[in-house]
Amino acid sequence: MKVHVKHWSAVAQWRWNTGNSEEDDEGDVCGICRVPFEGCCPSCKMPGDDCPLIWGECSHVFHMHCLLKWIGTAASKQQCPMDRRTWVTAERKVNSNDRS
Amino acid sequence: MATNAVRAQVGAKWQESFARLNRGEPGITGLMAFSEAWTLVTEFLRPRDITDPTPPKQYNMQQVRAAFDIINKCRRLPVMLEVFLDDMRKCQHLITREVEAHMTLYETTPDPDTIRKLVFRLVEWYNAWLPIRERVTPVLGPTIISAYTLAFQTHLFSVLPPTFAGGIKSLVAASLVHVASQPAGPPDMTLWAAFETLSLIDRYETLIASVGYEFIESYVLETCAGKWTEPMLATLRTWMVDRVVPWMILPYARGATNADEAKSMMQGVGSRFDFHLHKTLCDLRSREIFDIIVDFPESVGALQDLKECLQRVDQRAELVQALRRANKKRLLHPGADTKDILTQYVSTIKCLRIVDPPGVLLFKVADPIRRYLRDRPDTIRCIVASLVGDGESGDSLVDESEPILPLQQPEMENYSDPEWTPEPIDAGPDFRANKSSDVISTIVSIYDSKDLFVKELQVLLAQRLLVVKDGNFDRERRNIEILKIRFGEPALQVCEVMLRDMTDSRRIDQHVQSQNATIMHPTIISRHFWPALESSDIIMPGQFQALQERYAKEFSVFKPDKVLRWLPHLGRVHLELELDDRKIDADVPPLEAAFIELFSDKDVWTVDDLISRVGSVSRSAALKALATWVDMHVLKEDDENVFRLLSVAEEPGTRHVPKPAEELPSIVSVQQQQAEQMRVYWKFIEGMLTNLGQLGLDRIQTMLKFAPGYDQTIEQLGNFMEAARREGLVTVKDGMWKLGR
Structure with a gap:
């Protein structure tokens, strides 16, 4: 017998590729707003491309809007809120994000 | 022994009496005249038996009048009256006989006509014995007549048997039917005149009124029961004027000389009858209210009637009672569909708004329905389904024409509004006037939160x-x-x-x-x-996995920072099976597709092997998926739990597995989610009860509040504990929970 698939309407969830292990099913939350990455930051209504993530060289990931807001405050001293190293956006990720 | 004094006294008395009777006539001629007059008058007055065929003796009225005069002059009339009444008492057996004869006949054949004959016969007796047939004694006339009438009636009423009342009632009813059936005909006054003579009207007043009431009742029931489309009140009022009022004139406006007089005489009884009409209709509609609501909007007429009646008759409490009872009996039980309850509730809202715009009745009736609906698990689902206009069910709760408004919160009373009116008098303390809110707002407000x-x-x-x-x-x-x-x-x-x-x-x-x-x-x-979509760990075999991987890769190229995580148990697959002798086209859920894919490698599989190849899937789900193929004659269960691919079609076996209904994607319902959440906290509760023995619900709630993310209300906790009790995990006594064994 041969099985020919003619049409498959499947269902999938998307996840941010944060580099964490695939098994981590619960997903990570943004260190600033404590909302899951797949959710959206407090100032957004639509998740995903409308509320992207930002990856730092220091390996920490945040909602982009959350981080930019943080960086915009004087108290931040342009540092990553997690490890107090100067924030440097990981190039590759951001570029690919912009492209989408 | 008589002393002189006594003797003198008696002598004086005798002299006085003699003088009075003799009236100063010479000798004893006066006394003689009086004696003659007395004999004549007593003879004249003596009650005679009217059944006696001998013609009544004729008297010279001149003489009789003269005789009365003499007696009156001698002031002996009162004594004569006594004698007359005494005579009458002696003849009373005649009347008793008459009454008994008629009543025996009536009791054997209850015909109101017998009573009618009796009444007229009694009037004959009454008239025959009436002492003053011609105006002979103008002075004492009224006294004598009233004394006579009283004596006559006293006796009459003492001998009338209890059945007579029933007889009178049926006689009156017959007269009412007669009058009502031909209102144009000349009214029959004689019967009522006879009643009047015997003062039966006063005696049986309530009886007569009850005849009127019953007549109205039966007419209302006959014409209005089950007829809800048109308002009936106007017709009923016309009927009253045309049919009942002509009859009412007879007993209640007798002696009226013109229409105005009659009107004022009938005012009291007329309004009583009118009230009764409204009350009867109101009672009828109260009894029917549940079905009226079911029939809404065809039953608007009945609702308008009810509204008008309620303004006249204070039956609001009864209406509420009746509807609440009907709801309890016919609506709020496990046999009723939630959707039907909601539909009826919506109709109730609309109906009672017509009857009582301020909404007090509605508030009272709605309360049990709302409480009941709150306890039903599928109420929200039903409401939401109708909110989104679940096309299949046809009629939705929401009226399409109703404007879409934001949900309204109960407003505070605006006392500065010049149109403000106080709450209706029978509004309860917790009554909230929600004048403007629409049906959806009302339904949604069954629950405290719209979340x-x-x-x-x-x-x-x-x-x-x-x-x-x-x-x-x-x-x-x-x-x-x-x-x-x-x-x-x-x-x-x-x-x-x-x-x-x-x-x-x-x-x-x-x-x-x-x-x-x-x-x-x-x-x-x-x-x-x-x-939350039910998670599943199906691993799609063979080409399906390849497809998934290819797509996920393509996706990650398109969106480099995102990855896909498949939910393989959801969705549908359209397949074409190419078998040795035939092709089969099928549209199936993924699990079915996965199984059939496995059969393309090997023709015979056991259920357990299949399950282990697709990862974890429940046995019942697996059997159901296989049944789908068995049903399509692609697979066959040769031995138990061993399935074989039918590469060549076989005659369908006798065993028929019913095709499972196509199901909606299995999404965890809100309740299941809640239960899932609570399960996390069970560990806490278990620990508490182990350490502290027994605890009250509020204590548990307080302690759970320390747990991270705990957001259940005490009601939800109560439900959960109740569920745990059913599973035998805990026991409860006097509100204290403790671990079961």
Whole structure:
């Protein structure tokens, strides 16, 4: 017998590729707003491309809007809120994000 | 022994009497004249037996009048009256006989005509014995007549048997029917005149009125029962004027000389009868109210009647009682569909708004329905289904023409409003006037918060979106827009995301197809924004896995920072099976597809092997999936739990497995989710009860509040504990919970 698939309407969830292990099913939350990455930051209504993530060289990931807001405050001293190293956006990720 | 004094006294008395009777006539001629007059008069007055065929003796009225004169002059009339009444008493057996004869006849054959004859006969007796047939004694006339009438009636009423009252009633009823059936005919006054003579009207007044009441009642029941389309009150009023009033004139306006007089005489009784008409109709409609509501809007006429009646008759409490009883008996029981209860509730709202615009009745009636609905698990689902206009069920609760309004919160009373009126007098203390709120607001307010609705709506929307195949979400979008107006935009943000996921999925799919065409068209959803979809660990075998991997790769090229996580148990697969002798086209869920894919490697599988190949799947789900193929005659269960592929078609076996109904995607319902959440806290509760022995519910709640993320209300906790008790984990006594053994 041969099985020919003619049409498959499947269902999938998307996840941010944060580099964490695939098994981590619960997903990570943004260190600033404590909302899951797949959710959206407090100032957004639509998740995903409308509320992207930002990856730092220091390996920490945040909602982009959350981080930019943080960086915009004087108290931040342009540092990553997690490890107090100067924030440097990981190039590759951001570029690919912009492209989408 | 008589002393002189006594003798003198008696002598004086005698002299005085003699002088009075003799009236100063010479000798004793006066006394003689008086004696003659007395004899004549007593003879004249003596009651005679009218059944006696001998003609009554004729008297010279001149003489009789003269004789009365003499007696009157001698002031002996009172004594004569005594004698007359005494004579009459001696003849009373004649009347008794008459009454008995008629009543015996009536009791054997109850014909009101017998009573009628009796009444007229009694009048004959009465007239025959009447002492003053011609005006002979103008002075004492009224006294004598009233004394006579009193004596006559006293005796008459003492001998009338109890059945006579019934007889009178049927006689009166017969007269009413007669008058009502031909109102134009000349009224029969004689009967009522006879009643009047015997003063039966006064004696049986309530009886006569009750005849009127019963007549009205039976007419109302006959004409109005079950007829709800038209208002009946106007017709009934005309009927009263045409049919009942002509009869009422007879007993109640007798002796009236003109119409105005008659009108004023009948005012009291007329309004009583009118009241009774309204009351009867009101009672009838109260009894029928449940069915009237069922028939709404065809029954608007009856509701208008009811409204008018209630203004006249204070039966509001009875109406509420009747409706509450009917609801309890016919609506609020496990046999009734939630949807039907809701429909009836909505109709009740609409109906009682007609009857009582301020809404007091509604408030009282609605309370038990609302409480009952709150306890039903599927109420929210039903409401939400009708909110989004679940097309299949046909009539939705919402009137299409009703404007879509935001949900209204109960408002504070605005006392500075010049139109302000106090609450109706029978409003309870917790009555809230929600004058303007629409039906949907009222229904949604069954629950304290609208979050539940939004959650349920999300579940429903998810189910609908995942079964839509043609990518046309116009209807869902329209519904969401409508609901946004009702519930407010922020509440439906989640649904908005779900809809956008659907359109995004199509865009992504178009892109992926343009890069690398595939037959796979997935829906990519944003988790956290969709209701919890039952997780499953099916591993799709063979070509399916290849398809998944290829698509996921293509997706990651398109969106480099995102990855796909498949939910393999959702969706549908359209397959073509190429067998040795035939081709089969099938549209099946993924698990079925996975199994049949496995059969393409090997023709015979045991259920356990199949299950282990697709990862974890429940045995019942697996058997159901296999049954689908058995049903299509692709597989056959040769031995128990061993399935064989039918490469060549075989005659269908005798064993027939019913085809499972196509199911909606299994999405965890709100309740299940709650239960799932609570399960986490069970460990806490268990620990508490182990350490502290027994605890009250509020104590448990207080302690659980320290647990992170605990957001259940005490009611939810109560439900959970109740569920735990059913499972035998805990026991409760006097409100204290402790661990069961």
